[in-house]
Amino acid sequence: MKLSGHDAIARQADEHLVTHRVQLPRKVVERPIRRAGKRLAMALLVLFATALIVWADRDGYSDNSDGAVDLLDAFYYATVTLSTTGYGDITPVSDAARLTNIFVITPLRVLFLIILVGTTLEVLTERSREEWRLNRWRAALRDHTVVVGFGTKGRSAIETVCGAGLKKDQVVIVDPSSKVVDAATAEGYAGVVGDGTRSDVLVRAEVGRARQIIIATQRDDTAVLVTLTARQLNRAAKIVAAVREEENAPLLQQSGADAVITSSSAAGRLLGLSVLSPAAGMVMENLIQQGSGLDIAERPVIKAEVGKTPRETDDLVISVVRGHRVLGYDDPAVGTLELTDRLITIVRATPSAHVAPDVRPLRQD
Known part of the structure; x- marks a missing residue:
């Protein structure tokens, strides 16, 4: 597996084992x-x-x-x-x-x-x-979200999910740095200090009962090990992982990740799009910032929309999720909408409103 060669400090941090402990967010009290x-x-x-x-x-x-x-x-x-x-x-x-x-x-x-x-x-x-x-x-912890790695990627990912309605008490942060976990608990998240590649650390984070797991480690090989361990502990959870090198993405998928995001390639494509069209780059940046401007959201088809085409709905539909397939709005295979379909739409963000239980903002991590 090809890995970036400029992460010597990150390697030392991942290999340095600390005492595993769980930290819960504390109320503001006197010293x-x-x-x-x-x-x-x-x-x-x-x-x-x-x-x-x-x-x-x-x-x-x-x-x-x-x-x-x-x-x-x-x-x-x-x-x-x-x-x-x-x-x-x-x-x-x-x-x-x-x-x-x-x-x-x-x-x-x-x-x-x-x-x-x-x-x-x-x-x-x-x-x-x-x-x-x-x-x-x-x-009391059930169907929560576990974030392994609370760096820039992990923090941005969970802020996006929480901006869509997830409560902070349903988030558990796992990171080998006690200072990082202290910062997470100060923001209202629960935290586990430890190496996410170890099963005992993930057990402390109750990964076995988690609904979704976000893996945002600094190294690709660490992400693979965390994915393997997490999938072994929880067969049903949705696992989303980030890698730096695009050629490592298939290995993450083979390890059990449901979705793999290549951070360097995604950033590069956004840069290229901004060069070709600054306005298009701004729109894309707007779409991936949950809770401001325009948002991408996923919702079920309602009864009034059954039998219609995606263009005949009131919302701006860009894709239709049918079974395990994601079809474009103009794909001939879509035909008319079915009650079991889900629609991926572009909607106006409403930060002050709560997201309806049946509407799931599309993950941007």
Whole structure:
């Protein structure tokens, strides 16, 4: 298999194995240091308030060392009391001081302990909560989309699909770079750090229950291995793969890919078209940008269209999908439309509207 020879860095990245883990998108929360700082400030505030209460009623307390309670003694008493140490060297002796201890200082002690214990419990239970969240995510994940490789191609492909109505919580990104997966989760996708050629990594991404798989790796040989592994794990999913060299496309198809896009050739053809006709190049660029201007969409034939020719429909039909064949609108084999046909049409993009369940924008990856 012929491969491009300028990917030494990409080869090292693919061959470098990292710890496989699943990362779910996180809600925007405060940084741990800021949260800990807030709780520490709350604890100090409770301590300061307790010391002031004792200082205000200092005549009702007795110090075993000198009998008097000054400001330092008040802070000392507040500290040992809130921490439940209780040395007994400073004690409330008046009724007012004892009542204050019952109704004010004791609740403050409980609040102080809640702040400290709550912080400790939060740290200890964080991992358990994450495991529970991960298990719940796995149980609910069905008919999702797996993207192997979140570079320029993978990102553009999934943005196109999501622009057509796919929810981000139905997308799982697989990439060997933890920084790339962090960026994906920051955008709302779930991510798996690991080499997509390994079956255990794809299993973590629940490839076996995926509806469609997009393979957008940096190297053609990696794409072949990922396709073979993914097809072995899921016989029914639609697999779309990208390659750089056109002569590697048949190998991808033999490996199990339903559709193979040659990225370099496609870009070259678009460049050539733009040279011959800049306007035609702009139209093609518009068509492959989902959600703006004109879009290519696939939809079923409705009952009112059965028996008509493609030109007699209200939409601009460019192809008819009949069984496993894609026929041009003017192909004599089309004849009249059948109820089981699907139409590939050019429609005006409506970014604000949701795509109807029966209408599938044509994949542009």
